[in-house]
Amino acid sequence: MTYLHNIGTYFIMVKDIFRKPTKWSVMKTLVLKDIDDLIIGSLGIVAFISFFVGGVVAIQTSLNIDNPLIPKYLVGFATRQSIVLEFAPTFISIIMAGKVGSYITSSIGTMRVTEQIDALEVMGINAINYLVFPKFIALSLYPFVISIAMFLGILGGLIACVYGGYGTFDNYIEGVQTDFIVFHMIYAFIKTMVFAFVLATIPSFYGYFMKGGALEVGKASTTSFVWTSVVIILLNFLLTSLLLG
Amino acid sequence: MIEVKDIHKSFGDAHILKGISTSFEKGKTNLIIGQSGSGKTVFLKCLLGLFDFEKGSIAYEGKNFSDLSQDERTDLRSEMGMVFQGSALFDSMTIIENVMFPLRMFTKQSKSEMQDRADVVLNRVNLSDAHNKMPSEASGGMQKRVAIARAIVNNPKYLFCDEPNSGLDPKTAMVIDNLIQEITDEFNITTVINTHDMNSVMEIGEKILFLKDGLKEWEGTKETIFKTDNKAVTNFVYSSELFKKVRKMYIEEDD
Numbered sequence: 001m002t003y004l005h006n007i008g009t010y011f012i013m014v015k016d017i018f019r020k021p022t023k024w025s026v027m028k029t030l031v032l033k034d035i036d037d038l039i040i041g042s043l044g045i046v047a048f049i050s051f052f053v054g055g056v057v058a059i060q061t062s063l064n065i066d067n068p069l070i071p072k073y074l075v076g077f078a079t080r081q082s083i084v085l086e087f088a089p090t091f092i093s094i095i096m097a098g099k100v101g102s103y104i105t106s107s108i109g110t111m112r113v114t115e116q117i118d119a120l121e122v123m124g125i126n127a128i129n130y131l132v133f134p135k136f137i138a139l140s141l142y143p144f145v146i147s148i149a150m151f152l153g154i155l156g157g158l159i160a161c162v163y164g165g166y167g168t169f170d171n172y173i174e175g176v177q178t179d180f181i182v183f184h185m186i187y188a189f190i191k192t193m194v195f196a197f198v199l200a201t202i203p204s205f206y207g208y209f210m211k212g213g214a215l216e217v218g219k220a221s222t223t224s225f226v227w228t229s230v231v232i233i234l235l236n237f238l239l240t241s242l243l244l245g
Numbered sequence: 246m247i248e249v250k251d252i253h254k255s256f257g258d259a260h261i262l263k264g265i266s267t268s269f270e271k272g273k274t275n276l277i278i279g280q281s282g283s284g285k286t287v288f289l290k291c292l293l294g295l296f297d298f299e300k301g302s303i304a305y306e307g308k309n310f311s312d313l314s315q316d317e318r319t320d321l322r323s324e325m326g327m328v329f330q331g332s333a334l335f336d337s338m339t340i341i342e343n344v345m346f347p348l349r350m351f352t353k354q355s356k357s358e359m360q361d362r363a364d365v366v367l368n369r370v371n372l373s374d375a376h377n378k379m380p381s382e383a384s385g386g387m388q389k390r391v392a393i394a395r396a397i398v399n400n401p402k403y404l405f406c407d408e409p410n411s412g413l414d415p416k417t418a419m420v421i422d423n424l425i426q427e428i429t430d431e432f433n434i435t436t437v438i439n440t441h442d443m444n445s446v447m448e449i450g451e452k453i454l455f456l457k458d459g460l461k462e463w464e465g466t467k468e469t470i471f472k473t474d475n476k477a478v479t480n481f482v483y484s485s486e487l488f489k490k491v492r493k494m495y496i497e498e499d500d
Contacts, residue, residue, distance in 0.1 A: 020319065114331055118333065
C-alpha cells in the first residue's frame, strides 16, 4: 500500500510542477543557479570517469581478442558501441543519481526540516513549481553532459589503445566509424532525456515529502539514490526492448 | 477577523484537535497558550491552511477557507505573514533578499522600489545595518527580526507567529514582543501568536486562548487571566513562584 501511495503522490507532484508557475524573473535566477549546480558542477566527475572507463573498455576488449581472424578495428567499434549505447546514457545517469540526486534530496529535505517549504506555502507560492521546475529545466541540458561523456569515453579508449600498444590510431578510428547507425544516437538521447526527467523528479519527491529531522534527510538521500537507480535500470530495460528489441 | 468553528484534526488514530471554536479580532494581538502537545502548533497550521482538517470551518473576513479554490487560497495566503519558530529564512539568500522575496513574488515593483520598502521594514525592526549578511551570520534574535520584517513587508492583513521568543534571552524576547504589538497596532492587522512565554502573556495578550488536550479550556485577556479560577490555567500559568507572587500582588491591589 505504501508503494502505491508513494507512486500516486509522485504523479500528483509531477502534475504540480507545471501548475501555477513562479514569476519568470524569479524563475530565471533559479534555473541559472541549478544549471550551475547540476550541470556545470557535474562536468568534472563525468569527464574523469568517462575518460578512464573508455580506456578500460578499449584495453579489456583488446585483451580478450586473441583470434587473428577478428579485425583489429573491433577495439574502436566495441568501445564506441559500449560507450554510446550503455555507458554514457545509463551508467553516467546512475553516477548522477548519486551526485545530483542526493544533492537535490538533501537540499529540498533541509528546506522541509527548517520550515522553509512551509514558509513558501504560507506565502501562497506553489513550492513544488518553485523548487522542482528549475531542476527540470536545468536537467534538460543533460544530453550536453552525456555528449561530453561519449566523446571523452571514445577519446579515452583511443589514447589507451594507441599509447598502451593495443592497436594503431588508424585501426581505432576505422572501428569508431564502422557500421555507424544514426538511430543508436537517437536511442541514446531518448534514454538520456527520460533519465534526466527521473533525475529531476524522484530525488525532489524524496526531499519534498520527507518527514523528521536531520537524520531523516540523510536517510531520504540514500533512499532517493536507491530508487532513482532502480527506476533508471528498469526504464533502461524497457526502452531498450521497445526501441532496439 | 478570523472565525474558527468546531475544528477537528487527527493524525492516524491520534485525535489532536477535538472541536475548537473561537475568533481572532482585527487589530488585536491574540495569544494561543498551552502545554507541549496540547495542539497549539497543529491549530496554527490549520489556520494557515498547511494542514487540512476533518471537520469544522475557518473563515477569513467571512470567507470559508475550505470553500476557496486553489487560486483563491493562494491569493488569501499572499495576505498572510508568518514568523516560524526557527525563523525559516531562505539560507541561500542574504537578509535583504529574504525580506524582498515576497515583493519579488507578488508585486511588479522595480528593484529600487523593493529595496526601498525592504529598507523601511528592516529599519522598523532595527536591522538597518545587516542587509548583506547571510542568515547563518545573524544571531537568533536578528533572525527573528528578519522573519518579522519579511512577514510584514507586503502589508499583510494577518500575522501568525509560532513561538517567536523560543531560544531568545528575556531582553530580546521582550523586544520581539513589543515589536509585534507595535506592528499590530500600526498596521491594524490580526495577529495570532503561539507561545509558551508567560512574559508575553502578561505583556501583549489582548486575547488569550488556552488549549488543553486539543480542546479550548479557557479564553480571556491578560487582565482576566489573573482572576480565573480555572485550575488547568492556574496550574500552567502560575507554575513558577515568580508568577504566583505576581498574581497575589495583582489580586491584592485589585481588592
